[in-house]
Amino acid sequence: MLWHLASLILFFLPLSSAAWPNTPFRTSGRWILDATGANVTYVGVNWPGHGEVMIPEGLQYQSIPAIVSKIKSLGMNTVRLTYAIEMIDQIYANGEADVTIGVALFNALGRTNGSKALEDIVRNNPGFSSTTTRLQVFDAVVAECARQEIYVHLDNHVSKAGWCCHPFDGNSWWGDTYFNTKNWIRGLGYMAEHAKSWPNIVSMSLRNELRQPYTKPNLYQTSYNWETWYSLSRLGADAINAANPNALIFLSGIDSSTNLSAIAQGLSLTPGSETFSLSSFHYADKLVLEIHTYDAAQECAAFEKKLFNLGFQTLDGSTAKNTLPLVMTEFGFLQSNQTYKNVYVTCLGRYLPAQRVGWTIWVLAGSYYIREETQDYDETWGLLSHDWSTWRSPEHIEEGLKPMINASLKVESPPKNSGAFMSGVGGARHLGWVALLVSVLGMVH
Numbered sequence: 001m002l003w004h005l006a007s008l009i010l011f012f013l014p015l016s017s018a019a020w021p022n023t024p025f026r027t028s029g030r031w032i033l034d035a036t037g038a039n040v041t042y043v044g045v046n047w048p049g050h051g052e053v054m055i056p057e058g059l060q061y062q063s064i065p066a067i068v069s070k071i072k073s074l075g076m077n078t079v080r081l082t083y084a085i086e087m088i089d090q091i092y093a094n095g096e097a098d099v100t101i102g103v104a105l106f107n108a109l110g111r112t113n114g115s116k117a118l119e120d121i122v123r124n125n126p127g128f129s130s131t132t133t134r135l136q137v138f139d140a141v142v143a144e145c146a147r148q149e150i151y152v153h154l155d156n157h158v159s160k161a162g163w164c165c166h167p168f169d170g171n172s173w174w175g176d177t178y179f180n181t182k183n184w185i186r187g188l189g190y191m192a193e194h195a196k197s198w199p200n201i202v203s204m205s206l207r208n209e210l211r212q213p214y215t216k217p218n219l220y221q222t223s224y225n226w227e228t229w230y231s232l233s234r235l236g237a238d239a240i241n242a243a244n245p246n247a248l249i250f251l252s253g254i255d256s257s258t259n260l261s262a263i264a265q266g267l268s269l270t271p272g273s274e275t276f277s278l279s280s281f282h283y284a285d286k287l288v289l290e291i292h293t294y295d296a297a298q299e300c301a302a303f304e305k306k307l308f309n310l311g312f313q314t315l316d317g318s319t320a321k322n323t324l325p326l327v328m329t330e331f332g333f334l335q336s337n338q339t340y341k342n343v344y345v346t347c348l349g350r351y352l353p354a355q356r357v358g359w360t361i362w363v364l365a366g367s368y369y370i371r372e373e374t375q376d377y378d379e380t381w382g383l384l385s386h387d388w389s390t391w392r393s394p395e396h397i398e399e400g401l402k403p404m405i406n407a408s409l410k411v412e413s414p415p416k417n418s419g420a421f422m423s424g425v426g427g428a429r430h431l432g433w434v435a436l437l438v439s440v441l442g443m444v445h
Contacts, residue, residue: 020149021200024246026285030315032248032325032358040202042153042327042358043408044078045071045383047141050157050164052108053369054087055101055137060120060369061388068144070384071364074397075405078151080329080360081141082208084161085187086178087134092186101137102130108370117369135194146200153250153360154195155329156188157208163371165209165256173213173224174232181232185239192243203248205290205329206236209256226262226269229254234280241283249283250290250327253311257292257330260311264289266321276322289314292330293348300347307351315355328352332362332381340396349400353407361401366392 022034032040047067049056058067071079091098101121105114122128127140142152158164158171160178170177174184188206195201210229213219237249253260262269263276278284291311297303314320331348333339340346352359366384371377378386383397391397 021146021151021202023199023202025202025248027248027288027325028285029317029323030325032288040358041356041408042078042151042360043405044076044080044150044153044360045364046080046082046155046330046360046362047364048082048157048368049138049141050082050084050161051368051370052161053101053104054084054099054161055104055134056081056141057365057368058384058388059125059137060117061124061367061386063124064141064144066124067364067384067388068141068148068150070388071150072148074402075409076150077409078153078358078360079141079145079364080153080155081138082155082157083138083191085156085159085184086161088187088190089183091190098133098135100131100133101128104134105369109375113375139198142195142198142200146198150200151202152195152198152200153203153205153329154191154201155205155208155250156184156191159184159187165211167212167214170215172211172215173219174228175216175219175223176213177215179213181235185235188236189239189243192240192247196244196246201244201247203250203288204240204244205250205252206233206240207252209292209330210252210254211256224254225271226254226267227272227274230269230274230276237281237283237287241286245283245286248286248288250288250329252290252292252329257290258310260289260291260314260326261309263322263324264311264314264320278322278324288325288327290327290329293328294331295344297342297344297347300343300351303343303347304351312355312357315357325358327358327360329360330362331359334380335382335392335396337393337395340393340400345400349404349407353404353410356408359408 019036022036022038024035025040026033034040047056051057102118105118108114109117118130125140128137145152159180160171162169164171171179173179174181184207188204192204195204212224233251237251240247240249253263261267266275268275278287281287289311293307295303311326314322314324314326317323333345361383363379363381364383365379366382366388367379367386368377369375382392384390385392
């Protein structure tokens with residue numbers, strides 16, 4: 001009889017990996033929940049695809065499975081995959097046909113270097129050829145992430161493809177030199193439509209690091225404000241939701257994604273008097289805030305207070321006017337054997353897990369096809385070495401990053417006043433059933 005009961009329990013015991021990715025996600029207060037109601041904490045890395053070639057970086061050095069396996073080996077569960085609106089603009093200009101990677105590489109690197117890069121990419125990724133399109137490369141990266149059970153967050157990083165970010169690059173704010181608002185809305189909708197067939201697409205951003213458009217002083221003086229941000233962010237969010245109602249939508253603030261204070265505190269969206277309201281969005285349970293920090297912190301308590309005032313207050317239901325989930329989608333630093341020990345890094349390593357906030361570190365890339373006119377540019381902030389084969393700072397990986405990952409994904413007890421079980425990726429939400437099974441089997445013995 002007891003063995004029969006145990007068999008029934010095993011039959012009905014849900015296996016978290018079998019249902020992965022448990023989409024669509026939704027939000028409840030400050031929490032991100034999967035389709036089963038389990039809490040999800042984003043823990044991952046940025047993989048750039050917004051450079052001049054407009055495909056994910058690193059494929060001239062390694063295969064897609066090899067790169068994704070590196071991410072998986074850390075225990076990460078998320079890739080923030082970036083793209084440029086220019087890619088979609090070119091598709092529309094080309095009769096809605098995407099550009100091949102052969103053409104993209106030649107255009108960005110020149111015929112000689114582009115041909116060499118194409119040869120290397122195809123050798124490492126034999127499923128590709130010169131006629132493979134850019135979006136097919138994105139598809140392949142996402143498919144491999146799905147195979148290894150890694151979520152994808154799709155990030156619109158820039159309009160004109162290239163390195164980001166500074167206030168003089170023409171990509172800063174709606175109406176800037178390269179930041180065409182209509183094309184941006186069209187591009188968000190296009191990518192949301194394209195990506196909705198990806199089983200592991202869980203969220204999309206509106207725009208990376210909105211900032212002062214110093215190339216256009218009049219635009220800066222008349223338009224760089226919270227009122228404009230609110231009006232146009234709603235249009236972008238509407239475009240994503242219309243194409244893919246299942247995707248979470250990440251809202252960044254102003255000042256290069258470092259400032260969400262007006263949202264969290266419910267301040268007037270100046271120069272107007274309107275305030276941020278979730279009721280302005282019929283998909284309010286799909287909204288997440290994102291924040292960045294690159295801070296020369298000298299003292300942890302002061303750094304934490306600054307982060308609280310700039311946006312982390314949204315997590316505090318007792319003081320925030322608007323309570324939403326928050327993910328730190330960028331922080332980063334020089335990958336050396338000493339930098340990871342500084343105040344900025346060690347403070348974030350403790351603070352983010354303690355706040356139960358998700359994060360994606362900048363950056364995976366050990367090098368770029370081209371950055372700021374330098375081909376094969378070495379990325380000293382990259383987790384990976386120049387040829388993407390090993391970790392640039394093994395000490396940081398073992399002593400800093402892995403402990404932070406483990407702390408962020410550890411099983412949590414349910415938060416007060418919440419029915420959601422807290423766990424990194426929902427992996428322990430059925431521990432009660434396991435305990436019952438163990439008890440039953442113990443009775444048999």
